[in-house]
Amino acid sequence: MSKKMPITVAYGDGIGPEIMTPTLEILDAAGAEFDIETITIGEEMFKKGVMNGIDDSAWDSLFRTDAFLKAPITTPQGGGFKSLNVTVRKTMRMFANVRPCVSYHPFVKTTQPNMDMVIFRENEEDLYAGIEHRQTANVYQCLKLISETGSEKIIRYAFEYARSAGRKKVSCISKDNIMKMADGLFHRTFDRVAKDYPDLETDHWIVDIGAARIASRPEVFDVVVTENLYGDIISDIAAEVSGSVGLGGSSNIGEHGAMFEAIHGSAPDIAGQGIANPSGLIHGAILMLQHIGQGQVAEKIHNAWLKTIEDGVHTGDIYKEETSKHKVGTQDFAKALMERLGEKPEKFKPVSYGKASKKIELPKISLPKAADRKLVGVDIFVNWNESADANKLGDALSKTAVEGLKLEVISTKGLMMWPGSVNPVCESDHWCCRFTATGDNITHDHIIQQIQAVQGAGFDFVKTENLYHFGDQRGYSLAQGQ
Numbered sequence: 001m002s003k004k005m006p007i008t009v010a011y012g013d014g015i016g017p018e019i020m021t022p023t024l025e026i027l028d029a030a031g032a033e034f035d036i037e038t039i040t041i042g043e044e045m046f047k048k049g050v051m052n053g054i055d056d057s058a059w060d061s062l063f064r065t066d067a068f069l070k071a072p073i074t075t076p077q078g079g080g081f082k083s084l085n086v087t088v089r090k091t092m093r094m095f096a097n098v099r100p101c102v103s104y105h106p107f108v109k110t111t112q113p114n115m116d117m118v119i120f121r122e123n124e125e126d127l128y129a130g131i132e133h134r135q136t137a138n139v140y141q142c143l144k145l146i147s148e149t150g151s152e153k154i155i156r157y158a159f160e161y162a163r164s165a166g167r168k169k170v171s172c173i174s175k176d177n178i179m180k181m182a183d184g185l186f187h188r189t190f191d192r193v194a195k196d197y198p199d200l201e202t203d204h205w206i207v208d209i210g211a212a213r214i215a216s217r218p219e220v221f222d223v224v225v226t227e228n229l230y231g232d233i234i235s236d237i238a239a240e241v242s243g244s245v246g247l248g249g250s251s252n253i254g255e256h257g258a259m260f261e262a263i264h265g266s267a268p269d270i271a272g273q274g275i276a277n278p279s280g281l282i283h284g285a286i287l288m289l290q291h292i293g294q295g296q297v298a299e300k301i302h303n304a305w306l307k308t309i310e311d312g313v314h315t316g317d318i319y320k321e322e323t324s325k326h327k328v329g330t331q332d333f334a335k336a337l338m339e340r341l342g343e344k345p346e347k348f349k350p351v352s353y354g355k356a357s358k359k360i361e362l363p364k365i366s367l368p369k370a371a372d373r374k375l376v377g378v379d380i381f382v383n384w385n386e387s388a389d390a391n392k393l394g395d396a397l398s399k400t401a402v403e404g405l406k407l408e409v410i411s412t413k414g415l416m417m418w419p420g421s422v423n424p425v426c427e428s429d430h431w432c433c434r435f436t437a438t439g440d441n442i443t444h445d446h447i448i449q450q451i452q453a454v455q456g457a458g459f460d461f462v463k464t465e466n467l468y469h470f471g472d473q474r475g476y477s478l479a480q481g482q
């Protein structure tokens, strides 16, 4: 029986099969050793009515094998179909999306010749939990969830990678000047974890200026770690300014598996023409080889790829008369690369990967200790539009306060409207009415009675949120102007 490592392969949709076939040929020619299990996912499964594009036999393979090399998948528009990528990432707890962004100046046209950074994007939390509600005729809500354990996992992973890859600096990107609690937790966790890596430089960027700087001076970044949404945006900015959206690969690393892919999609506009650039998937495969301990094969393929690019053998997407010599299709690009296996680039710096697996083992990250948590009130959100004057709502709701609670403040979209607002008039149907404890001890019973009292006075409550103190820290934000 074969003792080779098992991996799962999906040929994908659109240009997927065209780029997967030569990628596997290159892996074979370079001496990669694994047994391939092929799964069918994506369009074919969506057409059979499998809503997330992946069936049980495919899951069996993914949970059994060491890595998943995946070509791009077409996501059907509408019809209630779910994104297969998000489903795989979340089901397999792939908390880290890792995307190296490199420019290949002067052989691939770019405005940023000195870019060489790796972006670590948190993959499971943030607004991508997809928890959304419509609460009133006017207002929709999408919850942003950030946890201490989720933040620590991705941050520690980025630091461990930086150390093992000989990188010098780790930069944190967040927006904690505005989201002081959720993004503040990510930033604070970064500062705490950084203390365990005194050999690495660190800095922090607010996402707006951080993204602008990645676009204008990416050479100031080395390793970047950030939350899900910011990571999604900045990794596309970085790929775009490197001049090579079609060239980049990425990995998704998790507790139950690791997935490797190109960063681009299934490119249906060029599918079947034999002109797609296979480089993104080849880079995904190079990351996979390092992950499964075949770094020397990864090195051989990567150096041959660099040599092919500097020799001016380019697919149409990067072909430019001034920098290219031969315009080739997908198969001929792969052939040119295979002819160069064993060669090193002369203009680019050759890469060197050790034999050891680049799999990073994190220590167990446990839930934080149960905190000293005290219930101190409740925010009751009401759907109310009888008047635009918050004073009327304040007067009516003050009278509903039950024993042990008082109406402290009313806000809409985070802005304080009552009491004593200089401008209490606002067209709104979504009001946050904060009732807080007058004494020391309130219980869930007080909250239930208060909700009943609000409802009993004829108000339509659409959501409630308990207010807690954790030790001496307030566990909720104040309204603007409060």
Ligand code: NAD
Residues within 6 Å of the ligand: 015, 071, 072, 073, 074, 075, 076, 085, 246, 261, 262, 263, 264, 265, 266, 267, 268, 269, 270, 275, 276, 277, 278, 279, 280, 317
């Ligand atoms: P896309 O990346 O497929 O294409 C964008 C543009 O880049 C197109 O003009 C395309 O021709 C070109 N392009 C992409 N890859 C190329 C390559 N290897 N060589 C040459 N040119 C290339 O993005 P899109 O058009 O927005 O999405 C198409 C489909 O892919 C959608 O269904 C989308 O949901 C899906 N998608 C899948 C993944 C994934 O599986 N990881 C990622 C992104 C998009």
